[in-house]
Amino acid sequence: MLDERKLAVLRAVVEDFVNTNEPVGSRALADRHPLGVSPATIRNDMVALEEDGYITQPHTSAGRVPTDKGYRLFVDRLSSVKPLSAAERRAIESFLGGAVDLDEIVARTVRLLAQLTRQVAIVQYPSLTRSSVQHVELVPLGGQRIMMVVITNTGRVEQRVIDVLGSVTEHVVDDLRAMLNRAIAGKHLGDVPDAVEDLPAQVAPEDRPVAVAVLTVLLESLVERHEEKIVLAGTANLAAVDFAASLREVLEALEENMVLIRLLGEAKDPSMLTVRIGAENFHEGLRSTSIVSADYGVGNQSLAKIGVVGPTRMDYPGTMGAVRAVARYVGQILAGQ
């Protein structure tokens, strides 16, 4: 059905259209690509490609434009991930190297990715539920309040202020802290609820209300949807593209964190690339965009996702290369933290 040459024609159509953003005709194709055949032959191939739904004409007597299906074939079979240049690698390293804490790592990563791809970059904070407790700190604030700080092995810090009925003695807090750390330090967050279940029974009855209050807040803070935390950069790059759907819709979708989370999709192995093209994204406003995403993490453990959103007519090989490279570097940096 699709012989070698037709595939070459499709690849050429995609590449030219990505470059020029104009429907590409048979003559231009024959000029710019060494296909070794005349425009007429290319036209015949194009008819076949169009019948199979890989390309389409905006109107009669215009050139061809790839469809979502065409891009899909291109990504799956006609292109390969383009490695970054040495200069780009150095830039990543020096740019991410200087970060001092998790917030800064994430902030720099997202800006870097936006700059490399000249598109909108998305970075998700390392998942809480998949990381483990490094340390729990309890600080009496005076009066009837305690501040709790949970530190995870991925560098994330969660803090809460706890209101307790009755006064709090330094002593009780010390005991509670020691007991808590003994129970859950090193544990996966998912295992924390089980691990603390019988703690209240171990404290003196008069201190039990305080212990319960602390545990309640602790569990609460772990249950909440912490995958929500997401950072964007490079929205200005959208202005350069002319979207079929209005720019407004795209921007709106990008501001909805829940949409972004679904967009990035389920966790996989670190640095596995996922590409969603056009209508493959369920969201209305993102019909004319594609998403290239990857997991990052330490070792085989995926912690979260990073990704890039751009027009369907994007430079897939280059974008995929940038996303993969950045995901790997972030993983390394988190591991070294």
Next chain:
Amino acid sequence: MLDERKLAVLRAVVEDFVNTNEPVGSRALADRHPLGVSPATIRNDMVALEEDGYITQPHTSAGRVPTDKGYRLFVDRLSSVKPLSAAERRAIESFLGGAVDLDEIVARTVRLLAQLTRQVAIVQYPSLTRSSVQHVELVPLGGQRIMMVVITNTGRVEQRVIDVLGSVTEHVVDDLRAMLNRAIAGKHLGDVPDAVEDLPAQVAPEDRPVAVAVLTVLLESLVERHEEKIVLAGTANLAAVDFAASLREVLEALEENMVLIRLLGEAKDPSMLTVRIGAENFHEGLRSTSIVSADYGVGNQSLAKIGVVGPTRMDYPGTMGAVRAVARYVGQILAGQ
């Protein structure tokens, strides 16, 4: 020079232009506003207003449009801050009330403000340098590393990982923690450098390297530009406006944190409103935007800024009302934290 009626005409021009986004003519003005004079009279007034630079014509035989100077006069003398409706107040309260930590307060505030004004909202994190130390926590991470967590009275949490040469005993960390808290708890961050100056002298010589390492990182983390931290929301609202300058330029400016910080300007009293109109903003890309900003804080102490960026033809009274109200609520919530 500018009698009562001319001012009324200017006010009417601004209001109509904000509503319709079309140059307003003398007839339309006479119809929609009870000025009590004929279009011809209004025309004469308009000529005067134009000579003084308050309004301008896009071209001959078009209506008038306010200039930056016209908006300035409108804001200063012809309008008053519009209080929010009861429903809006309730919405603010319930929306901000549910926040559990500082990150969430800020995130919700910025989204709320964007929604209320239908423009781009900016919220700056509470300044570190103007707050004081609530507590310093040191956690041995095992090996040669210590995690430091600084908690401020505004709910901000700064964390750093410290590499120390040589091993760290639990005991040393406990001592150091106690000593540090004795020295700086309750102190303004600005006073911390002085307060810790002679601490190294107080520790045993063999522990001095650790103490120095910790203090170095502590001071570093306080010196850094923490005013930088800024959050945006509502960029989708920009798409609805057609900017004279390209949308891209505006988006780019908004992504530059340093630009935003300068934009929000110097600190003042809490809930003092500042309005910068068009070219009053020094930044190139923001020539056709206005910024309404206010300080928020607890008591008389300003902690940071919030603001709104929109087209110069914005609803100033409404925007000012929303910004002021939100600034006050945030202050209250921080005070209650």
Next chain:
DNA sequence: AATTAGCACTGAGAACCTTGGAGTGCCAGG
């Protein structure tokens, strides 16, 4: 059977013109 040259046909978009109408400035009269 596959490829190519030739050719008539199509439709978008640029260039041009026409026209309607909102809005102006000015003047003379109230």
Next chain:
DNA sequence: CCTGGCACTCCAAGGTTCTCAGTGCTAATT
């Protein structure tokens, strides 16, 4: 000082024409 009237201006919308890139088809060629 205000107002009605009037000639004038110029944008924007609609219509027409023209160009041209690109097509599909057919017949000739390899």
